[in-house]
Amino acid sequence: MFEAVGSGSSDSRSHTKGRNKEVTLTAIKTIGIIGAGNIGSQVARLAIASGYAVVISNSRGPETLSALIAELGPKARAATPVDAAKAGDIVVVSVPLKNYRAVPVEPLRGKIVIDTNNYYPQRDGHIRELDNESTTTSELLQAHLPESKVVKAFNHIYAAALTTDGQPAGTPNRRALVIASDDAEAKAAVTRLLDQFGFDTVDAGPLKEGWRIQRDTPGYGPRRTAQELRKDLAAATRYAHQH
Numbered sequence: 001m002f003e004a005v006g007s008g009s010s011d012s013r014s015h016t017k018g019r020n021k022e023v024t025l026t027a028i029k030t031i032g033i034i035g036a037g038n039i040g041s042q043v044a045r046l047a048i049a050s051g052y053a054v055v056i057s058n059s060r061g062p063e064t065l066s067a068l069i070a071e072l073g074p075k076a077r078a079a080t081p082v083d084a085a086k087a088g089d090i091v092v093v094s095v096p097l098k099n100y101r102a103v104p105v106e107p108l109r110g111k112i113v114i115d116t117n118n119y120y121p122q123r124d125g126h127i128r129e130l131d132n133e134s135t136t137t138s139e140l141l142q143a144h145l146p147e148s149k150v151v152k153a154f155n156h157i158y159a160a161a162l163t164t165d166g167q168p169a170g171t172p173n174r175r176a177l178v179i180a181s182d183d184a185e186a187k188a189a190v191t192r193l194l195d196q197f198g199f200d201t202v203d204a205g206p207l208k209e210g211w212r213i214q215r216d217t218p219g220y221g222p223r224r225t226a227q228e229l230r231k232d233l234a235a236a237t238r239y240a241h242q243h
């Protein structure tokens with residue numbers, strides 16, 4: 001049921017959706033990051049280690065990110081969310097889910113947007129469509145960004161593990177991470193990025209299947225190989241069936 005993508009595709013066709021500059025898989029130079037907390041800062045570290053430029057933002061303003069920028073070095077700069085969205089060839093959204101509507105829409109048109117977010121009602125407040133399971137977190141972001149290509153990724157790994165669990169492609173029992181998206185080319189691009197960051201990829205299918213890796217599912221949190229993750233995805237149940 002779930003396709004193991006393994007190491008990255010070499011497909012270099014360009015994206016045509018939206019009206020931002022075309023992004024080819026071989027032309028991704030800058031990762032934009034909206035949200036500079038646990039996950040956003042770790043993705044920034046991985047991106048810098050893989051040779052990308054990083055433009056990272058938070059809610060309080062670029063000046064509050066000087067320590068992180070000093071750590072990341074000359075290929076990183078802090079910006080506003082709008083500027084990070086404009087600068088990124090791929091843009092990572094890693095804010096508390098309750099703030100997803102603040103993610104700028106226009107500068108992300110046509111772009112691949114990686115969604116790391118999870119739903120915690122105690123933090124995010126209750127969101128009716130998630131409580132009644134009529135949608136999923138990444139579908140909410142996709143609906144907010146209708147002309148972007150949202151890819152769910154990084155939502156089920158603890159932030160600290162991002163910089164400790166990555167291994168080179170081909171390593172036996174390499175850790176795998178789940179992706180989901182409605183756009184095949186975006187999935188190929190993110191698969192390649194994850195491979196560079198040290199992880200295999202398991203494709204859960206379209207965004208509407210993203211619930212299979214949401215909070216309280218078997219694959220959420222622990223270190224898993226691709227084979228194990230595929231079993232976890234198949235064994236996942238919706239919240240309504242868990243209690």
Ligand SMILES: NC(=O)c1ccc[n+]([C@@H]2O[C@H](COP(=O)([O-])OP(=O)(O)OC[C@H]3O[C@@H](n4cnc5c(N)ncnc54)[C@H](OP(=O)(O)O)[C@@H]3O)[C@@H](O)[C@H]2O)c1
Binds near residue numbers: 039040059060095
């Ligand atoms: N922590 C984990 O291990 C983990 C793992 C997987 C997925 N996730 C998910 O990833 C998301 C981020 O988690 P986190 O732990 O990294 O959160 P976090 O440490 O609280 O960081 C959140 C970041 O988002 C920024 N932010 C908040 N509202 C914003 C806005 N409107 N515009 C721009 N930036 C905004 C915050 O900036 P300020 O500080 O300036 O307000 C902060 O930099 C959550 O949905 C979480 O569930 C977390």
